[in-house]
Amino acid sequence: AKILHERALLIRENNYGKDNVIVAFTVDHLGRCYRALGEPEQAKILHERAFFVKEKHFGKEHSEIAINLGFLGNAHRDLGDLEKAKELHEKALIIKETFYGKGHVGLVSAIDELGEDYRCLGNIKKAKELHELSLKIKEEYFDKNNIEVGLTLDQLGKVIDDVNLSKSIHERALRIKRLYYEENHQNMSDTYMNIGNTYVKLGDYAKGIVFLEKALKVREKYYSIDNLTLIEILISLSNLYIVKNDVNNAQKHLERALKIRQQYFGVEHKLTKEIEQIIANLIKIESRNGN
Numbered sequence: 001a002k003i004l005h006e007r008a009l010l011i012r013e014n015n016y017g018k019d020n021v022i023v024a025f026t027v028d029h030l031g032r033c034y035r036a037l038g039e040p041e042q043a044k045i046l047h048e049r050a051f052f053v054k055e056k057h058f059g060k061e062h063s064e065i066a067i068n069l070g071f072l073g074n075a076h077r078d079l080g081d082l083e084k085a086k087e088l089h090e091k092a093l094i095i096k097e098t099f100y101g102k103g104h105v106g107l108v109s110a111i112d113e114l115g116e117d118y119r120c121l122g123n124i125k126k127a128k129e130l131h132e133l134s135l136k137i138k139e140e141y142f143d144k145n146n147i148e149v150g151l152t153l154d155q156l157g158k159v160i161d162d163v164n165l166s167k168s169i170h171e172r173a174l175r176i177k178r179l180y181y182e183e184n185h186q187n188m189s190d191t192y193m194n195i196g197n198t199y200v201k202l203g204d205y206a207k208g209i210v211f212l213e214k215a216l217k218v219r220e221k222y223y224s225i226d227n228l229t230l231i232e233i234l235i236s237l238s239n240l241y242i243v244k245n246d247v248n249n250a251q252k253h254l255e256r257a258l259k260i261r262q263q264y265f266g267v268e269h270k271l272t273k274e275i276e277q278i279i280a281n282l283i284k285i286e287s288r289n290g291n
Contacts, residue, residue: 002033024053031071038228040078041264047071063106066095070113077117078228080271086117105141108134108148112155124159131156150176154190157198167198189218193233200240212237228264231257238278247286254279 009030012023031046051068058064073088093110100106115130135152142148150173157169174191181187196211216233223229234257241250254275261272 002030002037005030005033019053019056021053021057024050024057027053028068028071031075035071035075035078038223038230038264040075040228044072044075044079047075061095061098063096063099066092066099066110069095070110073113073117077120080265080269082117082121086114086121089114089117103137105137108137108152111137112152115155115159119155119159124161128156128159131159145176145179147176147180150180154194157194163198163201167195167202170194170198184218184221186218186222189215189233192218193236196240197236200236200243205240205244208240209237212240226260226263228260231260234260235275242282247282247289251279251282254282 005026009023009026012020012026016022027046027050031043031050034040034046035043047068051065051072054062054064054068069088069092073085073092076082076088077085089110093107093114096104096107096110111130111134115127115134118124118130119127131152135149135156138146138149138152153169153173153176157166157173160166160169170191174188174195177188177191192211192215196208196215199205199208199211212233216230216237219227219230219233234253238250238253238257241247241253258272258275258279261269261275265272
């Protein structure tokens with residue numbers, strides 16, 4: 001897809017010029033490809049370029065601007081700038097509410113993205129409130145087995161305190177996704193990871209490993225073995241091994257995650273330092289245990 005969008009961009013730039021709104025839509029498509037490939041910095045650059053062109057063409061309050069703000073917010077979240085992501089997604093939601101009205105299905109992507117921002121920032125109560133609102137709207141507009149319902153269930157399950165209920169929600173998401181995707185499709189990996197994490201919380205480490213390893217295998221199939229999108233699964237696996245008191249395996253997965261973050265963000269980035277600190281803590285624990 002990236003190669004095709006790059007070819008389309010060159011053709012449209014030649015036909016319309018770099019600052020044409022038709023070109024901006026292609027730039028956004030290319031930005032989404034880069035984000036999907038785990039390259040958020042390049043995605044941010046492209047979405048910023050598209051944003052300025054669209055803003056000149058549509059004005060500041062158009063629904064197309066809200067869509068672009070959503071893309072930019074996602075890139076900032078991937079880069080670890082959670083407050084900026086929340087700010088952009090809040091702006092997108094305000095514009096969409098003005099354009100569509102409250103309770104409209106056109107709001108759900110902005111609501112879910114904002115919910116994810118709040119989850120990452122640690123405000124689980126607010127995240128749950130937003131994902132429940134999104135699910136309510138989607139279930140009014142779509143069939144109960146629509147893929148859009150499945151996507152929100154995946155996000156909602158991550159902010160439910162009751163682990164058994166969380167597992168049930170993720171399993172429902174998995175049943176829906178299986179109606180649309182093959183078992184090894186890239187869009188299945190999130191659900192495998194989420195179910196794996198719930199099994200770990202329930203103390204069923206064997207099943208946890210099965211689902212987390214399956215999630216990792218799917219992402220490795222679609223991306224490279226050192227792609228940014230692997231990190232959350234590697235961290236989940238390390239958490240599992242920490243709970244099992246298997247420091248060696250935990251450290252192995254964290255070191256792989258660290259290498260990826262160093263490659264994408266550099267050695268001084270806060271996300272890189274975050275993993276370094278976890279590894280340092282593990283080494284201290286291992287040292288105290290005499291290993």
